[in-house]
Amino acid sequence: MSIFGIDYAWGRPGTSALKRAGVRFVCRYLSHDSSGKSLTRAEADQLSRAGLWLVVVWESTASRALAGRAAGVADATEAARQARACGMPADRPIYFAVDFDASSAQQAAINAYLDGAAAVIGRSRVGLYGGYAPVKRAFDAGKIRWGWQTYAWSGGRWDERAQLQQYSNDHTVNGVGVDYDRAVHADYGQWRVGVSPTPPTTPPHPPTEEDDMPYGRLINGANAVTPIAFPTGLKSIGFLCDNGLQKLAPAKLRIAVHDKHGWSIDQVTVDSAKAKVVVHFKDPSTTDGVSVQRLDDGQVNVAWNAS
Numbered sequence: 160m161s162i163f164g165i166d167y168a169w170g171r172p173g174t175s176a177l178k179r180a181g182v183r184f185v186c187r188y189l190s191h192d193s194s195g196k197s198l199t200r201a202e203a204d205q206l207s208r209a210g211l212w213l214v215v216v217w218e219s220t221a222s223r224a225l226a227g228r229a230a231g232v233a234d235a236t237e238a239a240r241q242a243r244a245c246g247m248p249a250d251r252p253i254y255f256a257v258d259f260d261a262s263s264a265q266q267a268a269i270n271a272y273l274d275g276a277a278a279v280i281g282r283s284r285v286g287l288y289g290g291y292a293p294v295k296r297a298f299d300a301g302k303i304r305w306g307w308q309t310y311a312w313s314g315g316r317w318d319e320r321a322q323l324q325q326y327s328n329d330h331t332v333n334g335v336g337v338d339y340d341r342a343v344h345a346d347y348g349q350w351r352v353g354v355s356p357t358p359p360t361t362p363p364h365p366p367t368e369e370d371d372m373p374y375g376r377l378i379n380g381a382n383a384v385t386p387i388a389f390p391t392g393l394k395s396i397g398f399l400c401d402n403g404l405q406k407l408a409p410a411k412l413r414i415a416v417h418d419k420h421g422w423s424i425d426q427v428t429v430d431s432a433k434a435k436v437v438v439h440f441k442d443p444s445t446t447d448g449v450s451v452q453r454l455d456d457g458q459v460n461v462a463w464n465a466s
Contacts, residue, residue, distance in 0.1 A: 161390045162342040163373060164214070166325065168196045170335030174209035180332050180388045181373025181465070184212035184349050186307070186323070186340055189241045189253070191219050203245040203352050212349035212356075214323070215242055216288050216307065218256035224272040225265055231255070231275020239280050246352030252305040253280060254323075254348065257289035260312040266296045273302040286348060288325075291316045305348055307340075322347035327447055332386055339447060341390045374464035377412075380457040388448040393465045395439045396449055402459040403431040410461045411454040414438050419445035426454065429461055 165177070166186035177185065185206055187198040198215060206213055217238040223230060238253050255276055257269055269287075277285050286305030287297050290312030297303045298320050306321030317324060322344040330337050342349070349356055373389040377398075387396070400410045409430035415422050420442065427436045440446040451463070 160343055160345065161392070162347075163388070163390045164212075164323075164340045164342060165330075165332065165337040165388065166216075166340055167335055167337045169194070170337075171202070172333040172335040172337065174205060174211065176333035176386075177211060178209065179375040179378070179385060181375060182211065182332070182388070184214060184340075184342065184347075186214040186216060189215050189217045189238045191237070197241065198245050200245050200352075203247075207246075207351035207354070212351060213247070214254070214307075214348050214350075215245075215247065216254040216256055216286075218258060218288075221256070221258035224255065224257050224261075224269045226272065227268050228271040228275035228278075231272035231277075232279055233275075234272075235276035235279035235285075238276075247350050248353065248355045250284070250355055251350045252284045252286045252348040254286035254288045254305060254307045257287060257293050260290060261293040263292070263296065266293060266300075269293060270297065270300055270302045273297060277302075291318060294318050294321055319343075326391070330388055330448065332388060337388075339388060339390070374462070377410075377451055377453065377461040377463060378457075379453075379460065381453060381455070383453045383457050385451045385463075386448065387451065387463065387465070389465050391445055391447050392443060393440070393446065394443045395437050396463055396465045397435050397437040398427065398429045398461055398463050399431070399435050400429045400459050400461045401431055402429075405459055407459040408455065410459050412461070413452040413454055415450040415452075416440055416446060417448045417450070418442040422450075 162183050164184035188196050190197050285303050287303045288307040294306045294308045295318045307323035308321040309325040325340045327339040377385045402409050409428050412427050414425045429436045
């Protein structure tokens with residue numbers, strides 16, 4: 160299972176851009192910041208109405224958890240207040256950030272911080288964001304029920320108990336800086352305003368294209384650029400258009416594919432009178448996004464799907 164999501168701080172990509180990029184959930188901050196970093200009720204309402212799931216993480220400073228139990232009590236109290244104000248159901252978890260390369264010698268203070276958080280919201284709702292080692296140690300000690308592991312400081316290792324993985328940084332969606340995340344468990348702490356996910360009453364069905372394969376429509380307009388982000392492991396992206404039905408010329412596109420080697424560029428023509436155009440990725444294991452620019456007048460509608 161791999162469900163694509165993103166996290167961001169001060170920018171706001173907008174729900175239309177998020178959905179075009181194949182985003183299924185958004186991780187947002189709770190904090191003392193008053194300059195726009197924190198999730199608001201208006202933003203939560205907007206994302207929920209668009210059908211996107213939310214996840215929240217508390218962060219004041221990167222190493223705040225080293226302040227121990229009293230800090231955990233204080234932070235969880237404020238985080239719970241903000242989460243309620245944003246419409247988060249009372250059963251959903253809050254992740255608490257350890258945003259640095261925490262050593263084993265610092266774990267006792269981190270665990271005490273998590274104990275403080277649990278005293279306020281209950282152990283079943285306490286999650287931790289961090290690298291492999293602090294997340295693993297917190298799980299092993301029974302201090303958390305939820306893990307959001309970043310690839311930073313992890314050395315390529317993943318704790319299978321962590322429901323969320325932040326696997327790539329420094330991307331953009333609609334001009335806003337974002338990080339790429341993936342949910343690897345069905346329940347990863349997601350919610351919408353007033354809504355918790357319904358627990359399955361039958362075994363999960365096998366993954367389908369709708370579940371796991373991003374799709375959308377290119378932005379119309381001359382020279383319009385559509386950024387598309389998705390989890391690594393997909394092999395290709397395909398394009399279809401309805402120019403025959405619309406009595407328009409075929410679509411001409413510039414396709415830029417991003418992987419660990421950089422960008423590779425291709426130009427294609429998409430015509431409803433011909434077969435679907437498919438661009439195959441050179442390195443699927445590291446390909447994490449595509450940028451598509453319209454080279455035509457941008458009038459014809461073009462659909463895409465990655466698989």
